[in-house]
Amino acid sequence: MALLETSRYSQGSALGSVNPDLASERQTASFCVERLTALLDGGAEQTRIRRAVVEAIESDPVFSRENQYFQTQNERYEAAVRKAVHLQKKMHEMGWTENGPEYKYIYRALSGDVAFLLHRVFMRSISVLGSDKQVAKWIPLATQHKLIGSYAQTELGHGTYLQGLETTAVFDTATQEFILNTPKISAMKWWPGDMGRSATHTVVFAQLYIHGKCYGIHPFILQIRSLQDHSLCPGITAGDIGPKMNFEHTDNGYLLLKSVRIPRENMLSKFCEVRPDGTYVRQGSQQINYFTMTTVRISLISDEVLTPFMKACTIAIRYSVVRRQSKLKPGEQEAKILDYQTQQEKLLPQLAAAYAFHFTNNYLQELFNRGYAEIHRKNFDMLPELHALSSGFKAVITQHCTAGVEICLRACGGHGYSLLSGLPSLYTKILASCIYEGENTILLLQTARFLIKCFMAASAGQPVPPSVTYLAAMKHGKCPAKNKLDFLSPDIYIEAYQHAAVRLTSNTAAKLQDLIQSGVKKHDAWNQCTVQLVQAAKAHCHYIAVKNFAETVEKLETKAGIQKIMKHLCDLFALHGIFSNTGAFLHDGYTSAAQMDMVTASYLDLLAVIRKDAVPLVDAFDFTDKCLNSALGSYDGQVYQRLYEWAQKSPTNQMSPAYERYLKPLLHNTLSKL
Numbered sequence: 001m002a003l004l005e006t007s008r009y010s011q012g013s014a015l016g017s018v019n020p021d022l023a024s025e026r027q028t029a030s031f032c033v034e035r036l037t038a039l040l041d042g043g044a045e046q047t048r049i050r051r052a053v054v055e056a057i058e059s060d061p062v063f064s065r066e067n068q069y070f071q072t073q074n075e076r077y078e079a080a081v082r083k084a085v086h087l088q089k090k091m092h093e094m095g096w097t098e099n100g101p102e103y104k105y106i107y108r109a110l111s112g113d114v115a116f117l118l119h120r121v122f123m124r125s126i127s128v129l130g131s132d133k134q135v136a137k138w139i140p141l142a143t144q145h146k147l148i149g150s151y152a153q154t155e156l157g158h159g160t161y162l163q164g165l166e167t168t169a170v171f172d173t174a175t176q177e178f179i180l181n182t183p184k185i186s187a188m189k190w191w192p193g194d195m196g197r198s199a200t201h202t203v204v205f206a207q208l209y210i211h212g213k214c215y216g217i218h219p220f221i222l223q224i225r226s227l228q229d230h231s232l233c234p235g236i237t238a239g240d241i242g243p244k245m246n247f248e249h250t251d252n253g254y255l256l257l258k259s260v261r262i263p264r265e266n267m268l269s270k271f272c273e274v275r276p277d278g279t280y281v282r283q284g285s286q287q288i289n290y291f292t293m294t295t296v297r298i299s300l301i302s303d304e305v306l307t308p309f310m311k312a313c314t315i316a317i318r319y320s321v322v323r324r325q326s327k328l329k330p331g332e333q334e335a336k337i338l339d340y341q342t343q344q345e346k347l348l349p350q351l352a353a354a355y356a357f358h359f360t361n362n363y364l365q366e367l368f369n370r371g372y373a374e375i376h377r378k379n380f381d382m383l384p385e386l387h388a389l390s391s392g393f394k395a396v397i398t399q400h401c402t403a404g405v406e407i408c409l410r411a412c413g414g415h416g417y418s419l420l421s422g423l424p425s426l427y428t429k430i431l432a433s434c435i436y437e438g439e440n441t442i443l444l445l446q447t448a449r450f451l452i453k454c455f456m457a458a459s460a461g462q463p464v465p466p467s468v469t470y471l472a473a474m475k476h477g478k479c480p481a482k483n484k485l486d487f488l489s490p491d492i493y494i495e496a497y498q499h500a501a502v503r504l505t506s507n508t509a510a511k512l513q514d515l516i517q518s519g520v521k522k523h524d525a526w527n528q529c530t531v532q533l534v535q536a537a538k539a540h541c542h543y544i545a546v547k548n549f550a551e552t553v554e555k556l557e558t559k560a561g562i563q564k565i566m567k568h569l570c571d572l573f574a575l576h577g578i579f580s581n582t583g584a585f586l587h588d589g590y591t592s593a594a595q596m597d598m599v600t601a602s603y604l605d606l607l608a609v610i611r612k613d614a615v616p617l618v619d620a621f622d623f624t625d626k627c628l629n630s631a632l633g634s635y636d637g638q639v640y641q642r643l644y645e646w647a648q649k650s651p652t653n654q655m656s657p658a659y660e661r662y663l664k665p666l667l668h669n670t671l672s673k674l
């Protein structure tokens, strides 16, 4: 299959040709890499547009990430702001617009290393929760960066439990204003991105009070800094929360409010409104004000989670075919580490998961588009299903990909631990995605709540949303597989996943009911079931991911070897899940121990099959060297030379005052005695 040009990928280093150990991997691809890239992009035209964006960004020195690993928090922040400001000019120069086809590729091309991400969440909040009038007023200002927004929801004392937020917004009918206060230290907003040093405005969440009655949390647009000189507005105290594990380029901030008055028009009022006389009107449930989070939980999967995960797979797999260590066969040269079965077992399931979740993301996007169109029309019927799936998949995908990046890092041995491999920063960044936008356990419990409700409804013969109709169809048979090849049949493994998911949900629902019937209070019973509820939610998402992958493969074109290799990856994804969760499948005897041996055999066979295409499969992700920013993962595989070159650039190689101050006196002292 055609080799991709080295020049498009290489990092402009003085390094020469492609390492023969990597080049040979590309000669034997069983499928057309370019076709697969186009499939991932959603068509060859999309690939063309994406590459043009990448080219324009990477050829502009302002966007360089060359010295990123050597920068301090202040330098990272400043560089991110510089890039964000320059990006506006670049967009104008290139004719890119927020609604244009290029827009979605810019962030990936910048590797997320840019300020004002929360400005986008600010805009998203106004778009989804604001009235037409508010959208017309604020969105053009935000689009043109006449203001910089953020999203101020979390407080020192509460992030998860939104009902417990303590910031207040009291409506004053006399002046037609809301008076905002953070009455105690735990009410201080803490964490909002872009707020510590940049934002002029924020969407702040506060408990709404009218005539002394609390109506729950609502979003308000609040100006926090002057547009003239960036000084803090009266009644506002704000700053940066300090060092973090990653996100050095983002100014996560704190915010204290002391009797800050904002006009009535600043409460986002697409669904909830306070009329001049203090009458409160709402459409949809109280939780409609959480809708920004639902949209962001889905939006973040692609750029914040799958892209870093695919990068980690690319780095670790390319490295694993140029790294030779120990001998596999006596008398031969040392083996590529990817030829060890254990190394394959670390990396190839990650590769399969990257593809699986790519297709899950497409599924979620499609569901979201339909759901959002309905909600826009004020039809909230799809909201519970959308909330359950966006919560569950946000948790499952971030959890899996974070663990996967760590596996990739460790699979690169000592060099993986170097920042120059790119893996540590991918890891520390992706790890945050398990926490922000809803901590994962909490989100899985939201999915479980939906599952239990739907299970009860389905058991009573009532209609339930499409993704959970299977809950009504518990089959009591056994897995029909007779030999290991049967486990390469999607019908067999999808059924096994379905069975496990139904069993976990129905058993937990039964336990819950038993506890309640035996007199345990409902909330205590729920708490006593939460470990199993989390398991049920994960099993539900895993089942949908496997089913969706298999259905996607079914529809793929058979030409160019694409469907065949995707089928292998789908099988691997499914069998890896069974192999690593045997208990869930053996539990009630649906799958026997002998069948589990068949699963193991097929699973291990697949590793050897996919091993042959491992490099072309990561090449298809189509990351340039600049985008990977990894001494281990470059297209040419010149790993040692690059590590050495990059280490030379480290400020740690400049003479440190430690010599004059400490080492010299120490050594000179010793010298005199020698």
Ligand SMILES: CCCCCCCCCCCCCCCC(=O)SCCNC(=O)CCNC(=O)[C@H](O)C(C)(C)COP(=O)(O)OP(=O)(O)OC[C@H]1O[C@@H](n2cnc3c(N)ncnc32)[C@H](O)[C@@H]1OP(=O)(O)O
Residues within 6 Å of the ligand: 117, 120, 121, 124, 151, 153, 154, 159, 160, 161, 162, 163, 193, 287, 288, 290, 291, 293, 294, 295, 296, 299, 300, 303, 304, 383, 384, 387, 435, 436, 437, 438, 439, 442, 446, 449, 450, 453
């Ligand atoms: C945008 C463009 C570019 C973006 C590009 C990517 C961004 C890249 C990011 C990188 C940078 C990091 C950015 C981080 C930004 C933050 O992290 S922002 C802060 C995020 N914070 C959270 O996620 C808080 C998590 N907590 C919650 O969502 C809520 O407190 C909980 C956990 C859902 C519980 O809420 P609650 O009101 O106590 O509700 P609960 O009693 O559990 O349930 C009541 C009912 O509401 C329903 N419900 C709850 N939530 C919802 C919902 N969301 N929808 C519908 N129904 C709901 C329940 O299902 C339940 O329904 P029923 O069963 O009664 O029918």
Ligand SMILES: Cc1cc2nc3c(=O)[nH]c(=O)nc-3n(C[C@H](O)[C@H](O)[C@H](O)COP(=O)(O)OP(=O)(O)OC[C@H]3O[C@@H](n4cnc5c(N)ncnc54)[C@H](O)[C@@H]3O)c2cc1C
Residues within 6 Å of the ligand: 118, 151, 152, 153, 154, 157, 158, 159, 160, 161, 190, 191, 192, 193, 247, 252, 432, 435, 436, 437, 438, 439, 441, 442
């Ligand atoms: C990098 C980063 C960026 C962020 N950006 C923003 C931002 O822009 N705007 C913003 O508003 N916020 C932001 N946040 C805050 C983030 O959304 C919250 O930290 C997150 O929602 C988790 O809430 P918490 O900190 O209260 O966790 P906690 O709820 O305190 O979680 C601690 C532990 O308690 C457990 N727990 C809590 N409640 C329950 C329960 N009911 N049942 C079982 N277990 C429970 C959790 O599972 C977890 O194990 C950001 C956070 C990070 C790390």
